[in-house]
Amino acid sequence: MSRGAALADTPARDVTVNKALCVFLALCAVLIVLVLVSSSQGAVRIPVTEVPDLLFGDLLSDEETLWRNVLMEVRLPRVLLAVVAGAGLTVTGTVMQALFRNPLAEPGLIGISSGGALGAVAAIVLGAPTLFWLAPAAFAGSLLATAACYALGRRHPGMSSLLLAGVAINVICGSLIGLFTYMATDTQLRSLTFWNMGSLAGATWQQLTLLGPWTLILCLLLLREWRGLNALLLGEREARHLGFAIEPLRRRLVVLVALIVGPLVAATGVIGFVGLVVPHLVRLSLGADHRWLLPNTVVAGAIALSLADWLARMVVIPAELPIGMVTSLIGGPFFLWMLTRRMR
Amino acid sequence: MKRLFCALWLGLVATLTHAADAPRRVVSLGGPLTEIIYALNAGDRLVGVDASSLYPPAATRLPQVGYYRAFSVEGVAALNPDLILATDQAGPPAALKQLQSLGKRVIVLPGDATLDALEQRVHGVAQALGLKDDGGKMVAQIRQQIAPLQGKAGGLKTLLVMNRTGKLEGAGTDTTADAMLQLAGARNVLATQKGYKPLSAEAALLLAPQAIVTTSMSITASGGLDAFLALPGVAGTPAARAHRVVVMDDLLLLGFGPRLPEGLRTLQNGLLAPAS
Numbered sequence: 001m002s003r004g005a006a007l008a009d010t011p012a013r014d015v016t017v018n019k020a021l022c023v024f025l026a027l028c029a030v031l032i033v034l035v036l037v038s039s040s041q042g043a044v045r046i047p048v049t050e051v052p053d054l055l056f057g058d059l060l061s062d063e064e065t066l067w068r069n070v071l072m073e074v075r076l077p078r079v080l081l082a083v084v085a086g087a088g089l090t091v092t093g094t095v096m097q098a099l100f101r102n103p104l105a106e107p108g109l110i111g112i113s114s115g116g117a118l119g120a121v122a123a124i125v126l127g128a129p130t131l132f133w134l135a136p137a138a139f140a141g142s143l144l145a146t147a148a149c150y151a152l153g154r155r156h157p158g159m160s161s162l163l164l165a166g167v168a169i170n171v172i173c174g175s176l177i178g179l180f181t182y183m184a185t186d187t188q189l190r191s192l193t194f195w196n197m198g199s200l201a202g203a204t205w206q207q208l209t210l211l212g213p214w215t216l217i218l219c220l221l222l223l224r225e226w227r228g229l230n231a232l233l234l235g236e237r238e239a240r241h242l243g244f245a246i247e248p249l250r251r252r253l254v255v256l257v258a259l260i261v262g263p264l265v266a267a268t269g270v271i272g273f274v275g276l277v278v279p280h281l282v283r284l285s286l287g288a289d290h291r292w293l294l295p296n297t298v299v300a301g302a303i304a305l306s307l308a309d310w311l312a313r314m315v316v317i318p319a320e321l322p323i324g325m326v327t328s329l330i331g332g333p334f335f336l337w338m339l340t341r342r343m344r
Numbered sequence: 345m346k347r348l349f350c351a352l353w354l355g356l357v358a359t360l361t362h363a364a365d366a367p368r369r370v371v372s373l374g375g376p377l378t379e380i381i382y383a384l385n386a387g388d389r390l391v392g393v394d395a396s397s398l399y400p401p402a403a404t405r406l407p408q409v410g411y412y413r414a415f416s417v418e419g420v421a422a423l424n425p426d427l428i429l430a431t432d433q434a435g436p437p438a439a440l441k442q443l444q445s446l447g448k449r450v451i452v453l454p455g456d457a458t459l460d461a462l463e464q465r466v467h468g469v470a471q472a473l474g475l476k477d478d479g480g481k482m483v484a485q486i487r488q489q490i491a492p493l494q495g496k497a498g499g500l501k502t503l504l505v506m507n508r509t510g511k512l513e514g515a516g517t518d519t520t521a522d523a524m525l526q527l528a529g530a531r532n533v534l535a536t537q538k539g540y541k542p543l544s545a546e547a548a549l550l551l552a553p554q555a556i557v558t559t560s561m562s563i564t565a566s567g568g569l570d571a572f573l574a575l576p577g578v579a580g581t582p583a584a585r586a587h588r589v590v591v592m593d594d595l596l597l598l599g600f601g602p603r604l605p606e607g608l609r610t611l612q613n614g615l616l617a618p619a620s
Contacts, residue, residue, distance in 0.1 A: 043422035066421065069446040074417050185518060185539040191413070191435075201417070202438045318392065318419025319410035 020292035023285060027299040031083070034303060038079050038310040043318045044070045077203035080212070081267070082309040082323075083302040085200070086274060088215045088264050090301020091222055091294060092257040093275025094282075098229040098290065099253055100163060103342075106275040107261040110153075110162065110254065111169035113272075115145020116265030118173040118180075120195055124188050125180040134195075138266035145169050146258040150251070198271035198324030200309055207267055218260045219298055225253060226290035233288060271305070271324050273331025278304045280338060366474035367427035367449070371420050373412040374431035374455060376462075378403050379601035380469045381429070384478050392423040394434075399595045399603075417442045427472060431455030431465075457520035457600045459527075462486070466602070482602060489605035495529030497615045502530040503553035503583065505543055507562035512577055514543040520598045521557075528611050530555070545577035555615050556583040559594040590614030 040048045046067045054068045089107070096105040107113060119141020123133045149169045153162030184192060228249045231239035236246055282296045305323075308330065312321040371392040372378040378397035381387060387402055394412035397403040409419040412434045420428060420443060428448055430440060433455045443450050453468040454461040463483050470479020502525055504515040515521035516537030525532045533551040534541075556578060566572040569591070578584050592614070596607045 043416060043418035066424075066446065070418060070421055073445045074421070074442055182541070189539075199414070199436075201414070202436050204438065313416075313418070316410075318407050318416060318422055319395070320416040320419065322414070 017292075020286060020296070024292075024296055024299065027296060027303060031299055031303050031306070034306050034310070035079055035083065038082075038306055039071065039075055041310065042070075042075060042313045043320075046071055046075075077205055077208055078200050078309065079306065080208055081200050081203040082306045084208070084212050084215050085264050085268050085271065086278075086301040086303070086305025087219060087298045088260045088301075089271065089275040090278045090297045090304065091219050092260050093301075094279040094290075094294060094297045095222060095225075095229065095253055095257055096275070097279055098232050099250065101233060101235070103280065103338075104276070107257055108170070108270075108272070108275075110166035111145035111149045111173060112142045112258055112261045113265055113270050114170045114173035114177070116142035116262055117196065117270055118145070118176055120266065120269075121177050121180045121192055124191055124195070125184045135263070135266040139262045141173075142262035142265055143258055145173060146254060146262075150254055195269045196324075197322035198269040198327075200268055200312075200323050201320070203267075211263055211267055214263060215260055218256055222253075222256050222260075223294045223298075225249070225256075226294055228253075229290040229294075230288075269324065271327055273327045273335065274301060274305055274308075277331045277334050277338070367425075367472065369423070369425045370427045370429060370473070371409065371423055371425040372397060372429050373409070373415055373420075373434040374429075375399065375412075375595070376455065376465060376599060376601045377429045377431060377453065377469055379595075379599060379603070380466055380482075381473070383482065383602035384470055384473065384475050386473050386475065389473065391425055392420065399599065399601075415439060417446075421446050421448070427451065429453065429469060429472060457523040459490070462600055462604060486602065486605060490527070490608060493605065493608045493612060494527055496612050497525075497529040500530045500555055500615055501533050501551070501553050502555045502557060502615065503533050503548060503551065503581070504557045505562065505578070506540065506559060507565040507572075510565065512543040512566075512575060513540040514548070515540055520600055523600070524597060524607070524611060525557070527608055528615065530615055543577050548577035549580055553581055553583045554586070555588040555590065556581065557590045557592070557597070557611065557614070559597055560591055561594045563591055588615075588617070 036048060036051075040046045040051065044067065046054070050064070050067065051071070054064060054071060093106045096107055096109060097103055099105070100109065116138040120134050120138040122141070123137035149162065149165045152165035152168070155161065181189065181192060228239075228244055231242050231244045232246075232249070234242075240246055278301045279293070279297050282293060282300050286292050286296060305327070308326045309323055312323050312326045315321060368389055369391045370381065370386075370389045372381055372390060373394045375394070375396040375398060378390070378393050379399055381390060382400050382403065387400070390403070390406055392407045392409050393403050394415055395408055395410060396412050397406075407419075407423060409415045409423070412431065414436065415434065417439050426449065428443055428450045430450060430452050431454070432452050434440065434452070440450055440452065451468065451472050453465045455465075463486075466483050466486070467476075467479050470476055470482070504521045504525060505512045506515065506521070507513070514534045514537070515532070516534045516539055517532070518538050519540060522532050522535075533553045558572070563569055563572050566575060569589070573579060573584050573587075573589065578589075583589060590611060592607070592610055596603060596610065599607065
């Protein structure tokens with residue numbers, strides 16, 4: 001079977017508009033319920049029924065003041081960041097898989113994540129006034145790595161050269177991170193590992209007002225590319241015959257993905273597996289038509305990461321787990337299962 | 345960080361002039377602070393600690409809010425403390441601010457491994473708990489006990505190694521380990537490097553330390569004392585040949601808390617023991 005068809009993973013079937021719409025609405029409903037449940041649960045228990053009163057009512061007791069503060073200052077930003085990051089990481093994973101016609105592709109493949117990590121690590125070790133510079137440095141790192149990868153991969157037409165360039169960039173970034181790790185002092189080392197694990201704990205409203213609209217708008221721009229993505233699944237030559245300008249399409253997609261993932265990596269650190277596993281699950285139920293696939297992966301990704309964050313906060317109360325650890329713990333075995341299924 | 349620190353320090357001063365009731369529900373973020381709280385006989389006021397609070401053993405039975413560098417804001421808030429004591433290395437930095445925005449009293453104290461910082465820690469904790477006099481007494485006592493001990497090791501060439509991950513790491517400057525060697529008067533042979541770095545066996549032989557200091561956890565990680573002595577970089581040094589290897593409890597050696605005099609005494613006795 002051709003690699004393009006492998007992506008579908010399911011017998012080709014026409015997904016009716018109705019089915020796609022039903023799944024989409026169901027996912028949206030699940031997401032809304034999950035956000036509500038997740039906002040009310042954690043180390044501090046906040047009754048769901050109290051939430052409207054907390055947000056808009058006049059406050060009464062000390063306990064309610066604490067609830068309101070926890071909800072507004074700590075929990076809501078975090079829950080919403082999980083939604084935004086989950087959506088962004090998953091939709092870009094879906095696009096990458098179509099772009100490389102490989103179900104194992106994800107943004108990390110072309111240096112976006114490792115470039116971001118390198119930027120952040122460099123900022124930490126070179127002693128930048130930490131917080132303020134960390135995000136821009138990570139963002140710059142991911143864009144540079146992607147650009148380098150693209151410049152290298154463009155010299156020879158075809159996806160494989162981009163892929164190989166990605167491998168090279170990842171190796172280089174990885175070794176530079178190793179070098180910085182060696183240079184780091186004890187204190188710096190600790191913030192490095194913390195950052196490498198991925199975390200939503202530092203979420204702030206300020207971060208969200210930038211990241212939320214940014215990610216949403218870029219995701220919508222990605223959704224508009226569904227025709228091109230469908231054509232790419234068939235293979236480059238076929239896509240060309242269908243009248244798609246492959247090079248510009250590919251460039252647009254890579255830039256969009258980098259613009260979405262870069263800031264997310266900067267804000268949350270490296271959170272793996274979400275962009276790899278969730279697109280598969282959606283494909284299993286809807287097939288490979290990107291017209292329906294993309295909007296559904298956006299919501300499904302938001303659900304997945306919210307769920308992971310909820311688990312991370314609930315399992316070891318009053319402490320919490322790093323979110324990257326949770327996604328890897330769930331995603332790793334799942335990934336293996338996926339591989340064995342495909343080998344049969 | 346410095347600005348935050350100043351702000352919190354001002355907060356401390358403000359709360360003190362406020363003369364609030366002594367806090368009853370305290371969360372400690374940092375092992376050294378926990379140790380001081382117990383040493384001031386105020387351990388019963390602790391309602392939660394971080395993962396680095398391993399001494400005294402009673403502290404390990406309290407609810408844990410995660411490692412102090414990545415503690416859970418909600419976890420702390422849920423314990424409903426009226427005071428949070430943290431070292432300036434507690435984090436993530438946004439987390440301390442978030443705690444304050446929840447209306448919690450947060451006091452940040454210096455976490456570095458110097459005598460000055462230790463005194464500030466003791467004073468800070470004691471004042472925050474309303475035990476100012478006891479804090480003063482403790483500082484005076486530590487000073488008095490340390491004075492005769494300082495510098496007694498007479499510049500003995502010493503290598504301090506840790507094994508946390510299966511490979512030996514040598515302690516350079518800017519580490520608590522180095523601060524202990526300096527207080528004891530030993531000479532750290534790795535003074536040219538900063539922080540912990542993987543130990544090069546050749547370099548260790550070249551530096552020819554007369555004594556080696558390590559921790560019990562490192563010995564366990566290396567598979568026992570004999571296995572440790574046979575490691576490349578340890579075996580063949582004058583220290584290993586003379587069996588001048590000092591093994592100390594990790595927290596006693598590196599805690600830099602109220603037990604500092606005891607730790608220093610143990611270290612010096614080990615360094616100055618007649619070679620076997």
